[in-house]
Amino acid sequence: VESEESPSRLGPRERATLAALGNVLIPASAVMPSVSEVSMDGNWIDRVLATRPDLEDHLVGILAREVDEDPETTVARLYCEAPQEFHTLALVVSGAYYITATVRQLLGAPPESDRGDVLRCDRGTQSEDFADTYAIEEEDSLLDAVIRRGPQGYRRTSDDGEPL
């Protein structure tokens, strides 16, 4: 889903640094892609910063520093020595990662443009992943036991508010 958010102040160099640091936080697995494989195309980062503009200055400051160390060392250093900076970095990276269409699809979420009819209130048309296991009869059976116990804890009050 393309966003109409305006681009942030992150330039190509800052984005490259962010991708490298992001890959340390969320690397690829056998199934899931890394941050740089999905989050850096399009404007996912910009969408996050448009939602949390308070993070932009902080993030730009973190990425602008010239640090002669590998990304793993940078992330570990921020984690141990600058937790506030680590939180900003991790929040932006993970926020952008989990809103990408690719990751959403891999996690089984329907695309944003087609999220209808997932949960219906008509009990004859439960969602696909629920219909196999959901049993109205079981719910009713469990509720019967609650009803048989009768009022628990509730005490009627009189007109003047005192318990009867």
Added chain:
Amino acid sequence: MVVAGKAGDPAYPPCPAPPRPALPVTQAGLRAAQGMAKLGWHWWPGMNAIDAPAFRSLRGIRRASVDWTHWPAAIQRGARLITQARVREITLNSKGMATGAIYVDRDGVERFEAADVVILAANGVGTPRILLMSQSRRFPEGLANSSGLVGKGLMMHPLANVTGWYDDWLGSWWSGPAVEHIRSMEFYGSDTSRDFVRGAKWVLMLSGGPMSALSRLEGGNLSGTTSEPGLTSVGSCWGRHHHERVGECLGHTMEWVVLAEDLPDDKNYVTLDAVKVDSSGLPAPKIVYQTSTNTHRLAAFHTARAREAHQAAGAYKTTTVQGLPSSHLMGTTRMGLDPRRSVVNQDCRAHDVPNLYIVDGGVFVTSAGVGPTATICALARRCVERLADRAWVGRSGGE
């Protein structure tokens, strides 16, 4: 405000059925209900302010909100909505009647809106703030504050969450808005065998999406200022174990939210900060609040029971967070018949100012252990119906 729920809950007094049928309890709710059944504890399908029959799509989620349930109709009938405005003062005339409000608009311009009747609904912090800012010769300690109780008795419903972790898939995090799947009132009332009074409603909710999952994992709480040790540990949610850790949580956790009844205490209060101001230059509210011993004991008892509930439902582990703040702000302009011991009367009318009304959580005398919105709505409706009745009587030559 349309509500979806199931009639007949024995934990409540007999009452008419909700206007809409209950939402499905879902896999998570059914699983939790099975655990409650094993323990013989109360549960019931959740009550939600959702227009259920129209709830066919997550696009344009239909959780009830006054911006679509009430404001469009009100505006159509002539109401004028001014947003991003901050009231600085409710003004009075020489007879002690409210005459309107001075406010600062979005451009920082101070304006005045005249009114025959002023109704405040800024809730348990905003309303006392406005009243305390509205000082005059008649009310030097703040408007409608002859009792000295404006701002006093703040109640906040401290929350506790007990998350259960399950091997089984509990349901899709995208399959609906955050709703009350089921509830329990098993431990709602006072019990003299316990070391605290009152109780709490429990609300069962899914644990949310990936970001919510991260917040429950080691190193994943991104709201604080300190990191936990062990970025490279097996438990860490960052690095090579990221997807594994997230996968354990996402769709496999649900939480019992314990909504603790908070008791009124004059030591918990809202006042005006002597130094801090907002961006309009108005005094910031200062909140003085300490969770009571009673609430600490209540939360300890309830979270222990909620862990048992998860275990009965098959959870392989539980995690507990206590002392979470809630957005329920109540008790700071309390209702009562005695003007010396309360701020508004039973119609939500200020004892001191006959044409000033308050329709928010501030009028609560006690907080109860349930969400306050339904009660606020009911009180607001009663307030304006009686106000309209009096206006009608006045126009027709009555009082």
